[in-house]
Amino acid sequence: xxxxxxxxxxREGKKGDLxxxxxxxxxxxxxxxxxxxxxxxxxxxxxxxxxETLERLGLENCEIAIxxxxxxxxxxxxxxxxxxxxxxxxxxxxCIPDRKVDYGPPRRERLRRTRLYMPGNNPDLMRNxxxxxxxxxxxxxxxxxxxxxxxAARILVRNTLLSIDYFDCERIVRINPLSTExxxxxxxxxxxxxxxxxxxPKCESAEDVKAVEKIIAGLEKKHSxxxxxxxxxxxxxxxxxxxxxxxxxxxxxxxxxxxGAEDFTADIGAxxxxxxxxxxxxxxxxxxxxxxxxxxxxxxxxxxxQDEEGLVANTEEAMAxxxxxxxxxxxxxxxxxxxxxxPAPERIEYAKKVVAAIEKARSEGSGVATIGSxxxxxxxxxxxxxxxxxxxxxxxxxxxxxxxxxxTGGGS
Amino acid sequence: MVPNVLGRMIPEEIDxxxxxxxxxxxxxxxxxxxxxPPIRAVPDYADKLRASLDEAIDACGIKxxxxxxxxxxxxxxxxxxxxxxxxxxxxGLKDLTLVPSALFPIHEPLIRHVExxxxxHIEGSMNxxxxxxxxxGKMSRACILRSHGGRYxxxxxxxxxxxxxxxxxxxxxxxxxxxxxxxxxxxxxxxYALADSLYADKTVVITDNLQPFPVFPWVIxxxxxxxxxxxxxxxxxxxxxxxxxxxxxxxTRQLIAEYAARFVRDIxxxxxxxxxxxxxxxxxxxxxxxxxxxxxxxxxVVARFARGGSNRYLVDMxxxxxxxxxxxxxxxxxVGVRSLRENQRHLETDPFTSYCYHTKGNFxxxxxxxxxxxxxxxxxxxxxxxxxxxxxxxxxxxGFTDVTDSQITMITAPLLRGRLPVITDSVTTVTAPGxxxxxxxxxxxxxxxxxxxxxxxxxxGSDLPVRTIGELRDMAVGLSGIPEKPDYEERVVxxxxxxxxxxxxxxRQLKAQT
Numbered sequence: 040x041x042x043x044x045x046x047x048x049x050r051e052g053k054k055g056d057l058x059x060x061x062x063x064x065x066x067x068x069x070x071x072x073x074x075x076x077x078x079x080x081x082x083x084x085x086x087x088x089x090x091e092t093l094e095r096l097g098l099e100n101c102e103i104a105i106x107x108x109x110x111x112x113x114x115x116x117x118x119x120x121x122x123x124x125x126x127x128x129x130x131x132x133x134c135i136p137d138r139k140v141d142y143g144p145p146r147r148e149r150l151r152r153t154r155l156y157m158p159g160n161n162p163d164l165m166r167n168x169x170x171x172x173x174x175x176x177x178x179x180x181x182x183x184x185x186x187x188x189x190x191a192a193r194i195l196v197r198n199t200l201l202s203i204d205y206f207d208c209e210r211i212v213r214i215n216p217l218s219t220e221x222x223x224x225x226x227x228x229x230x231x232x233x234x235x236x237x238x239x240p241k242c243e244s245a246e247d248v249k250a251v252e253k254i255i256a257g258l259e260k261k262h263s264x265x266x267x268x269x270x271x272x273x274x275x276x277x278x279x280x281x282x283x284x285x286x287x288x289x290x291x292x293x294x295x296x297x298x299g300a301e302d303f304t305a306d307i308g309a310x311x312x313x314x315x316x317x318x319x320x321x322x323x324x325x326x327x328x329x330x331x332x333x334x335x336x337x338x339x340x341x342x343x344x345q346d347e348e349g350l351v352a353n354t355e356e357a358m359a360x361x362x363x364x365x366x367x368x369x370x371x372x373x374x375x376x377x378x379x380x381x382p383a384p385e386r387i388e389y390a391k392k393v394v395a396a397i398e399k400a401r402s403e404g405s406g407v408a409t410i411g412s413x414x415x416x417x418x419x420x421x422x423x424x425x426x427x428x429x430x431x432x433x434x435x436x437x438x439x440x441x442x443x444x445x446x447t448g449g450g451s
Numbered sequence: 452m453v454p455n456v457l458g459r460m461i462p463e464e465i466d467x468x469x470x471x472x473x474x475x476x477x478x479x480x481x482x483x484x485x486x487x488p489p490i491r492a493v494p495d496y497a498d499k500l501r502a503s504l505d506e507a508i509d510a511c512g513i514k515x516x517x518x519x520x521x522x523x524x525x526x527x528x529x530x531x532x533x534x535x536x537x538x539x540x541x542x543g544l545k546d547l548t549l550v551p552s553a554l555f556p557i558h559e560p561l562i563r564h565v566e567x568x569x570x571x572h573i574e575g576s577m578n579x580x581x582x583x584x585x586x587x588g589k590m591s592r593a594c595i596l597r598s599h600g601g602r603y604x605x606x607x608x609x610x611x612x613x614x615x616x617x618x619x620x621x622x623x624x625x626x627x628x629x630x631x632x633x634x635x636x637x638x639x640x641x642x643y644a645l646a647d648s649l650y651a652d653k654t655v656v657i658t659d660n661l662q663p664f665p666v667f668p669w670v671i672x673x674x675x676x677x678x679x680x681x682x683x684x685x686x687x688x689x690x691x692x693x694x695x696x697x698x699x700x701x702x703t704r705q706l707i708a709e710y711a712a713r714f715v716r717d718i719x720x721x722x723x724x725x726x727x728x729x730x731x732x733x734x735x736x737x738x739x740x741x742x743x744x745x746x747x748x749x750x751x752v753v754a755r756f757a758r759g760g761s762n763r764y765l766v767d768m769x770x771x772x773x774x775x776x777x778x779x780x781x782x783x784x785x786v787g788v789r790s791l792r793e794n795q796r797h798l799e800t801d802p803f804t805s806y807c808y809h810t811k812g813n814f815x816x817x818x819x820x821x822x823x824x825x826x827x828x829x830x831x832x833x834x835x836x837x838x839x840x841x842x843x844x845x846x847x848x849x850g851f852t853d854v855t856d857s858q859i860t861m862i863t864a865p866l867l868r869g870r871l872p873v874i875t876d877s878v879t880t881v882t883a884p885g886x887x888x889x890x891x892x893x894x895x896x897x898x899x900x901x902x903x904x905x906x907x908x909x910x911x912g913s914d915l916p917v918r919t920i921g922e923l924r925d926m927a928v929g930l931s932g933i934p935e936k937p938d939y940e941e942r943v944v945x946x947x948x949x950x951x952x953x954x955x956x957x958x959r960q961l962k963a964q965t
Contacts, residue, residue: 054869077870079841080934109869111930139929167703170894202930370702434914 048122048191055163057107057115061122064100069093075107088112092119095134098126112136113202114162114195121191133194138233140204144266145235147294149209150174150432151335152364152380153373154297158183159212160192162199169205171370172377177211180225181240189221193228200233211271213238217250226254231262235269236294241302242272243279245289252290267292271337275299276306280321283328295335297366298325303339313349315356326361340366347375354379387430390423457833457881459956462943466572466592470946471953476855476887479951481809486609488650491677499679500625504657507680508538511653516546516571517614520606520651522644523553523576524619524631524781528690531619531657533560534682540569546591549573550611552602552643553847554581557690565589574611575602576847585944586844588960594945596837596958599643599780600806600813600853601950606646608809610952616647616654618671619685623658627676628669631782632792634660636686639761639782639791641670642801648675659685670799696762696784698741699734703894707863708738710915711822711892712746714861717913718906720819721752729758729854730822732783735863739822740764747773758805758818761787761797769796778814780805780850806853808950813856821857825864827878830920832885832900834862835878837947837958840871842937844945844958848882852950855887859906866893871934872927874920879937881956882947891920898923938962 044063051058057075071089073082089103092115103122107115113136120134155173157165159180168176178199184192196212212234214225218241226237239251248270255268270292274283280303287296300311300318309317322338329336338357341350354365354376365376382390392410397420400408408415430436452460455472462470501507513519519539521532532551537560539547545568552575554561559580564570572592577585585594597605605611620629621636631641636659648654648671655678656671699705720726728743730736741764747754753772757765759779763786768774770790777797782788790797804812815821826846827835836851838844854860864873873893889906891898896918899906910917938961945958 077934079937081870081932083935084932109871111870112932167894170706171702204926370706 044126046122046125048125049118050160051106052108053163054108055110055114055166056161057105057110057118059118059122060104061098061119061126062102063098063126064102066100068100069098070102071105072103073105073107075105075109077107077109084112085115088115089119092116092134093123096120096123096129097131098123110162111166111202113198117195117198118191120194124190124194135232136198136201138201142210142233142235145269146209147269150364150429151209151295151337153367153376154209154211154337154364155367155370155373156183156213156340159196160184160188162195165196165199166203169203169208171373173208173367173370173373174364175209175211175236176205177213177238177366179213180221181213181215189215190224193221193225197228197232200229209235211236211238213240213273216241217247217254223254226251227258230255230258230268231264236271237268238271238273238297240273240299241276241279242274242286243276244282245285248272248286248289248293252292255292269294271295271297273297273299274325275302277303277321280324280328283325284331287329287332287334293332293334295337295363296325296329296332297337298322298339300339313343313353315353322357322360322362330361335363336361337364337366338362340368341372342368344369344371347371351375351379381433381435382426382430386426387435390426390430393419393423394427455953455955457884457955459881461954461957465943465946473884473949473953473955476884476949479808479953483608485607486612486650488675489652496677499627499673499676501678501680504534504680504682505538507655507657507678508535508542510678511615511655513539513542513544513615515544516548517544518548518550518611520550520575520613520616520647521552522618522641522647523551523555524638524641524643525636525686525691526553526638527555527557528636528687528692529555529557529619530682530684530686531617532558535617535657536561536564536569540564540567545569546571548611549575550602550613551575551577552599553849554578556580562589574605576849577844578846582844582846586842586958586961587963588940588942588944590944593943595948596848596945597948598806598848598852598950599802599850600808600815601848601948601952603646603802603807604809604950604952605948606650607807608952613647613651614653616644616651618644618648618654618656618676620656620658620660620671621685622660622662622666623656623679624662624664624666624673625679626664627654627656627673627679628664628666628671629656629658630666630668630670632668632788634658636660636684636688636691637788638686638691639788640759640779640799642780642799644671645801645803648672653677655680657682657685659683668799692785692788693783696732696737696764697734698737698764701734703865704735705738706894707865707892708735709742710894710897711735711739711861711863712742713913713915714890714892714897714910715743715820716746716750717915718859718909720859721747721750723819725755726752727754727756727758727818728820728822729818729857730760731824732760732762733824735824736822737762737764739863740768744768744771744773758800758815758821759787761790763787766790766797769794778805802853806850808853813853815853815856816858818854818857820859820861821854822861822863823851823854825851825862825873825882827873827875828862828864828888828891828920829875829878829885830924831877832888832891832920833878833881834883834885834888835880836882838880840875840879840934842879842939842959842961848947852883852887855883859889860887861890861892862888863892866895866923866927867931870931872924872931874924874927876924880947880958884955891923893923895926896923
């Protein structure tokens with residue numbers, strides 16, 4: 040081996056990140072040089088992390104130069120591993136950080152009103168993604184990561200999943216399509232390490248879902264996960280729309296179908312507009328497909344971060360079509376979307392009346408309930424119960440529950 | 452060295468001055484008599500207008516070892532401090548004590564005068580480059596850092612005798628009446644110069660906007676002024692006032708601000724009569740105003756007063772009727788200056804009325820909630836605003852310790868700044884003791900000082916993420932690791948003075964880095 044085997048990884052001069060230059064040698068042990076914006080306070084700790092990472096990766100003789108801008112250890116480890124993997128094949132699973140949080144198995148049933156996208160190669164943005172109250176976070180390996188950084192991003196996303204507390208958020212990773220050279224490597228890197236749900240882009244058919252499922256199931260077995268990772272197909276082509284029902288029904292792991300407007304409009308050769316006329320039919324069809332398959336359905340992102348009014352109008356329209364959530368590209372979009380998807384007090388009140396009327400009728404042995412002159416039939420009851428479930432999940436019923444507990448002395 | 456009540460080691464004496472160790476935030480009482488300036492008679496001030504700054508300086512008879520003072524309302528646009536000290540250096544003066552109410556990066560040229568022995572040390576406040584020079588041991592005597600109220604107290608009590616006060620004035624008459632409301636260098640409030648004008652042996656007003664008598668309001672009264680002189684420019688208007696104070700765009704900082712506003716709502720402060728608050732002009736503070744304003748509007752709450760730092764967001768609230776009065780300590784932008792000039796409900800204050808611990812006029816305890824920032828806070832809620840974790844002295848106290856008189860004192864800060872944890876086991880330097888800090892708001896949770904059981908009780912039923920400060924520390928340190936301690940020399944280069952004149956902590960010289 041010659042001294043000329045050199046690689047680089049990381050992002051130079053970016054806050055919370057670092058640049059790594061790595062050269063493997065024939066002998067001489069590990070030589071480390073560290074430049075860091077926090078060197079006088081963390082220099083020893085950084086050097087220790089660098090040494091341990093190299094040892095765990097099996098690099099015994101090398102020269103490494105770190106240019107650090109205050110990156111945390113799990114980021115330093117990810118960047119070194121990326122550089123090492125660019126240098127040569129690494130035996131074993133890599134240098135995996137300790138798991139900081141135990142979330143338990145993925146939950147199929149949950150609110151998915153907002154899914155916050157975060158670029159998978161940006162440690163600083165990903166770190167705080169769980170703080171803003173989104174129902175889900177998406178660590179993205181696809182469109183927000185350039186082809187030359189796919190390998191580094193997936194290591195960073197793995198380390199982030201293990202190191203960062205996302206609280207109650209669903210942790211979604213958007214992989215690259217399996218049809219690309221990246222897709223199956225993405226799965227291998229993230230499935231065993233604490234992801235709830237895999238967002239599969241450009242999903243067009245049941246086969247696409249099954250192919251992803253097969254790899255996931257293999258990894259679950261290999262790593263003895265003891266739970267099933269969920270799948271969320273992203274539908275963003277005409278063909279995908281036409282096959283929505285089959286895609287949604289392709290696996291028990293599918294929890295929701297999502298719409299991707301940018302790629303869809305490109306696919307059908309239309310311009311994307313704020314009003315979304317060009318995708319109106321497609322979105323309606325996606326709702327039908329998802330509902331027929333018994334899964335949730337989630338609308339695309341609203342791209343203008345400044346335009347809150349537009350966002351609210353767009354979300355209201357999505358809700359009217361039957362969507363249960365939207366993609367989110369900035370934390371400021373979360374609260375307005377949640378406000379739209381939270382049932383209004385009048386609707387909750389009415390739903391309570393409906394359920395009370397039905398239960399009263401049943402207890403009196405009658406199959407028919409009415410409120411005023413209006414007959415309450417099964418679909419009205421179903422909708423009312425759904426609203427109450429949602430209201431309860433959002434804590435909108437709590438007050439009355441407490442009052443009731445007070446009255447009944449806590450029993451029921 | 453003796454330990455003070457917080458266990459910090461304090462020298463018994465430094466540069467011939469006996470030191471009193473800090474005994475607790477409210478253990479000091481009044482007593483003694485105030486200092487007094489010399490008496491002047493009518494023939495002494497027949498004509499106060501000097502032909503030039505040189506003439507004004509020469510008329511003051513400044514000698515080696517004397518004390519000269521300045522205010523900082525022109526902030527980073529101030530020309531006057533450098534201009535005057537250059538002239539004092541030209542006269543070959545040595546060993547001067549500088550008493551500015553604050554210094555800024557524009558005052559970096561002072562370092563040369565420190566190195567040449569013109570300035571022996573600084574009492575008051577210093578930021579950035581001058582603080583850095585102090586950390587490196589360049590001052591021949593130990594500096595003293597005081598809050599705005601503490602500076603007023605030290606001057607009033609005679610701990611500092613100002614020989615000559617130089618007061619930069621955006622509008623002045625030849626009699627010495629002046630204010631900051633108008634003129635090319637308008638800065639708004641000018642209250643930090645009040646003590647200087649009242650107690651200095653000689654007072655010089657320096658203006659670039661001389662108006663016929665009388666200039667009114669006379670924030671600084673001509674009756675306290677000895678000499679007036681004109682210069683071309685007292686400052687750079689662009690830098691005196693930031694044209695645009697901006698709400699932070701960082702989602703994390705916005706979240707902290709939102710939590711802070713929800714905290715104020717959830718503990719029921721808005722349901723009490725005569726709500727009042729104080730928040731600064733930093734990004735988080737401005738975002739706090741936005742969220743607080745939204746909540747107040749929704750609930751129909753009107754604050755009786757807000758204590759400024761005025762800025763356009765606070766002025767918007769005043770003009771919308773969400774606040775009845777702004778009691779202003781300094782104007783951070785042009786909207787603040789305009790409002791002060793035009794709105795009778797926008798009142799000018801000074802440390803005598805609002806900050807000084809040794810007066811009967813300190814209204815800070817009437818403020819229901821004060822929102823502050825900080826560089827470090829420890830698990831005992833002690834706060835550091837002066838030094839960084841690496842030991843460099845980089846900030847003055849400003850009004851920080853005075854604002855802790857608020858009924859609830861809240862610190863807002865991100866859990867981590869880059870890799871640096873903001874919460875530590877023990878702060879590098881104590882600026883304010885944990886006993887006066889009631890709550891810490893971070894993006895990952897809110898910690899209430901366990902001594903404030905009342906606040907904890909009032910938070911029941913809130914959906915805010917309430918945690919212990921230990922839990923927050925663990926979250927921060929769990930990610931960052933524990934930073935290595937700075938490498939100090941033995942020598943104490945600065946004292947951190949509590950509001951009552953006792954010493955709460957010291958800053959030591961840093962070892963020169965290779």
